Amino acid sequence: MSGYWQEIFVLVGINFIVVLGVSILTGFTKLFSFGNAGFMSIGAYTSAILTTRFNVPFLLAVLAGAILAGLVGYGLGSLTLGLKGDYFLITTLGFGECVRVLFEYIQPVTGGAGGLSGITHYTDFTIVAISVVVAFIFAWTLIHSKYGRNLTAIREQEVAADAVGINTFKNKLLAFVVSAVYAGWAGGLYAHHLTYLEPKIFNLAKSAELTITTVIGGLGSLTGSFLGTCVVTLLPEVFRDLSTYRMLLYGIAVVVIITVKPSGLYGYKEFSITKIIRWFKNLSKRTSGTVEKGA
Amino acid sequence: MFLQQLINGISVGGIYALIATGYALIYSLLGFSNWAHGEVAMFGAYIALTLVTRLSSPFLGALAFGILAAGVASVLNEKIAYKHIRDKGSPTMFLMIAAMGISTTYQNGAMVVFGPKFQMFPSMFDVTTIQLGSVSIGILDVISLITSAIALILLELLVNKSKVGLGIRTVASNSYTASLMGININRYFSLVFLIAGLLAGSAGVLLGLKYSVYPTMGNVGLKAFIASVLGGLGSVRGAIIGAIIIGVLETFVSGYLNSGLRDLFTFGLLILILLIKPSGLMGVDVEDKA
Numbered sequence: 374m375s376g377y378w379q380e381i382f383v384l385v386g387i388n389f390i391v392v393l394g395v396s397i398l399t400g401f402t403k404l405f406s407f408g409n410a411g412f413m414s415i416g417a418y419t420s421a422i423l424t425t426r427f428n429v430p431f432l433l434a435v436l437a438g439a440i441l442a443g444l445v446g447y448g449l450g451s452l453t454l455g456l457k458g459d460y461f462l463i464t465t466l467g468f469g470e471c472v473r474v475l476f477e478y479i480q481p482v483t484g485g486a487g488g489l490s491g492i493t494h495y496t497d498f499t500i501v502a503i504s505v506v507v508a509f510i511f512a513w514t515l516i517h518s519k520y521g522r523n524l525t526a527i528r529e530q531e532v533a534a535d536a537v538g539i540n541t542f543k544n545k546l547l548a549f550v551v552s553a554v555y556a557g558w559a560g561g562l563y564a565h566h567l568t569y570l571e572p573k574i575f576n577l578a579k580s581a582e583l584t585i586t587t588v589i590g591g592l593g594s595l596t597g598s599f600l601g602t603c604v605v606t607l608l609p610e611v612f613r614d615l616s617t618y619r620m621l622l623y624g625i626a627v628v629v630i631i632t633v634k635p636s637g638l639y640g641y642k643e644f645s646i647t648k649i650i651r652w653f654k655n656l657s658k659r660t661s662g663t664v665e666k667g668a
Numbered sequence: 669m670f671l672q673q674l675i676n677g678i679s680v681g682g683i684y685a686l687i688a689t690g691y692a693l694i695y696s697l698l699g700f701s702n703w704a705h706g707e708v709a710m711f712g713a714y715i716a717l718t719l720v721t722r723l724s725s726p727f728l729g730a731l732a733f734g735i736l737a738a739g740v741a742s743v744l745n746e747k748i749a750y751k752h753i754r755d756k757g758s759p760t761m762f763l764m765i766a767a768m769g770i771s772t773t774y775q776n777g778a779m780v781v782f783g784p785k786f787q788m789f790p791s792m793f794d795v796t797t798i799q800l801g802s803v804s805i806g807i808l809d810v811i812s813l814i815t816s817a818i819a820l821i822l823l824e825l826l827v828n829k830s831k832v833g834l835g836i837r838t839v840a841s842n843s844y845t846a847s848l849m850g851i852n853i854n855r856y857f858s859l860v861f862l863i864a865g866l867l868a869g870s871a872g873v874l875l876g877l878k879y880s881v882y883p884t885m886g887n888v889g890l891k892a893f894i895a896s897v898l899g900g901l902g903s904v905r906g907a908i909i910g911a912i913i914i915g916v917l918e919t920f921v922s923g924y925l926n927s928g929l930r931d932l933f934t935f936g937l938l939i940l941i942l943l944i945k946p947s948g949l950m951g952v953d954v955e956d957k958a
Contacts, residue, residue: 403761453939456946459701459764463897464942466890467935474932577887581768588765621776627769631762632752 379498381610383566386501387559388586389602390508394555395587396598397512398548401524403592406549407580408449408465409556411472412442414575416557417564418476418483421492424565431495435561442557443550450549454542469580476572488571496566504562508555512595515551524548528593578620585627596643672803673923674916679809681915682816683878686871687892688899688907689823690742690864696840696902697860700760703767704745705868706889707774712738712869713876713885714782717789735869742865743858745770751854771886778883786880812874819870820908823863827904836860840902891918894938900948909949 391413398404416438423434453464477486484490515521523544526534535541564570582605590601609619687709694702716734719725725733749766797804827833839846839856847853871892875885892907895914899906914934921933941948 403759405761405764452943456942459901460897460942460946462764463701463893464939467894467938471932471935471939474928474935478926478928478932577890581772584765584768585772617780618776620772621780624769624771624773624776628749628766628773631758631766631769632749632756635753635756635758635762 381607383496383498383501385602385606386505387496387562387566388606389505389599390559390562391556391583392586392590392598392602393508393512393595394552394559395583396590396592396595397515397524397555398552399584399587400591400593400595400598401516401521401528402545402548403528404454404545404549405462405584406465406552407462407577407584408467408469408472409552409583410575410577410579411465411469412446412553412556413560413563413579414472414476414572415445416442416560417570417575418489418560419557420561421489421564421570422482424495425489425492431493431565432500435558435565438561438564439554439558442560443554446550446553447546450546450553454545454549466577466580469575470577473572473576483572484570486572488569490569492564492568492570494565494568496562501562504558508558509595509599512551512555516595520544520547525593582620582623585623588627589623589630594643669923672805673919675803675805675813676809677916677919678912679813679915680919681895681912682813682820683871683874684888684892684895684915685820685908685911686816686867686874687889688895688911689820689904690867691889691893691896692899692902692904692907693827693836693860693864695896696904697836697843697857698750698754698760698763700763701767701893701901702745702864703764703889703893704770704774705742705767705864706886706892707771708738708742708745708865708886709868709872709875709889710778710881710883710886711741711774711872712865713872713881714778716873717787717876717881718782720789721787731873734873735866738869738872739862739865742861742868746857746861751857771889775883775886782883784883786882788880789877808878812878815870815874819867823867823904826863832859891934894934896948897938898941898948900950903948903950906948906950 391409395406395409398406416435418438419441420431420434420438423429423437424431429437449465449468453461456464476483479485480487516524523534523539526537526539527541527544531541560575567574586601586605587598588601589604590599591597605623608622609615615622687705690705690708691702694700694705712734714734715737716730719730719733720727745767749770750763753762753766796807798807798810825833827836835851835856836859838849838851839853843853846856868889871888872885875888879885891914892911895910896907897910898913899908899910914937917933917937918930921927921930
């Protein structure tokens with residue numbers, strides 16, 4: 374692979390890890406978070422400060438960033454997950470913006486609005502590839518475990534889930550913490566890919582982009598999230614001239630998808646080869662059937 | 669100094685209130701937060717600005733047309749996106765996602781059409797100040813304070829005293845039952861979006877006059893939204909009170925502490941109020957919201 378495509382792969386991979394987190398939270402519990410860029414920011418800054426100031430090994434620093442994001446997620450989730458729908462979304466939004474403003478304010482630690490530079494470029498192809506595989510396998514296992522089924526139950530009908538004895542609060546908290554850890558993890562990788570950090574990289578627009586990616590890919594589908602990430606990350610690379618229209622097109626795409634086909638590209642379904650083979654078999658049967666009739 | 673900050677704060681709060689009441693109205697009818705509402709204000713401001721600078725239209729006419737354009741845009745958002753989603757019977761959450769998409773579309777549409785630059789209205793009013801004892805107030809602050817006060821009083825009268833307002837309150841109370849009683853609810857939805865759009869347009873124009881016009885100025889909708897949450901989602905009066913509290917808080921934090929911390933206080937207040945009293949100061953029903 375040439376350097377250009379490696380670069381693209383690294384970007385898609387990092388974005389995919391955050392989107393996976395959002396997908397677990399939003400696609401499977403229907404909780405919308407506008408604060409995941411904030412968790413990403415926490416992971417990015419923690420790991421970057423650890424490697425640049427304290428010479429902590431890269432992987433350990435990323436791990437620390439992810440854990441800290443998870444802990445903050447646990448604290449925030451414990452406080453706010455009792456709130457529903459809009460109210461929960463607003464608190465996460467407020468949290469994300471608070472993180473940004475705070476990081477801009479505590480200049481001695483984070484470099485403030487001017488940014489934190491001189492981060493070593495550690496994130497390479499192999500590390501991102503391994504991270505993506507691990508993140509995906511964990512997410513897949515989680516979704517197909519008892520917890521995953523609980524989450525789906527909450528998504529479909531929270532009151533009913535509660536009534537059959539699912540601890541909805543605990544399960545939602547689990548999904549929220551996982552999404553925070555994923556965001557922190559990806560943030561750490563991103564910091565050592567970009568080698569430069571600014572609080573405003575992780576603004577509200579970034580959080581919105583993450584949710585948009587999940588919606589385009591399809592709520593409730595992990596493979597759909599991958600498709601969504603590819604579309605959102607790759608399209609502007611393929612159509613360079615369109616880069617000014619990028620976000621405009623995403624906005625329109627979201628409105629069209631949610632009004633016409635709310636399930637997104639791959640909503641509530643997973644990509645599977647056997648299903649595709651079956652579809653082709655049925656197709657050939659159908660066409661041969663009509664041929665026989667015709668004859 | 670204190671009195672002056674207070675008046676500035678109320679003046680800013682008045683502008684927030686114009687947007688916040690729109691949020692409250694739409695929330696009380698449709699039960700979702702219309703994220704694209706701030707962008708409607710931005711749209712109105714750009715239309716007015718373009719008329720003034722490019723086509724050199726008469727100033728007040730251009731402002732009025734900008735406000736009207738915002739109203740129309742608001743209704744179009746409802747007709748193009750929200751109505752289809754409602755007709756499909758999709759969860760209200762989808763309305764919110766659609767609103768998010770519309771907001772992204774407006775912001776980036778403005779970026780493409782008008783460019784990312786901050787643009788100013790040609791100065792129409794001298795930067796004179798009015799002296800009241802030791803307090804000096806900018807003439808624009810006075811104008812925006814009076815405009816928002818008139819608009820909000822008109823809104824209060826419309827909602828609480830007129831027959832149309834009775835209809836709005838009926839649909840807000842239970843749109844399904846209202847439709848069974850022979851009320852054309854879609855007409856009321858459009859009407860409410862029009863009113864909200866006109867109010868937002870006025871806010872956009874005022875903000876444009878006071879500061880400048882730029883593609884992401886619709887983010888002020890976020891402040892207004894916080895105000896409407898603070899006052900209790902769905903309550904028009906609560907939204908006005910919340911907006912004034914936020915406006916005053918912001919001016920005081922900027923004035924006495926550090927303008928960089930302004931947003932931290934606003935969002936902190938938001939999280940605090942949600943944790944202590946999620947229904948807000950004047951929230952209508954708490955049951956299914958928190």
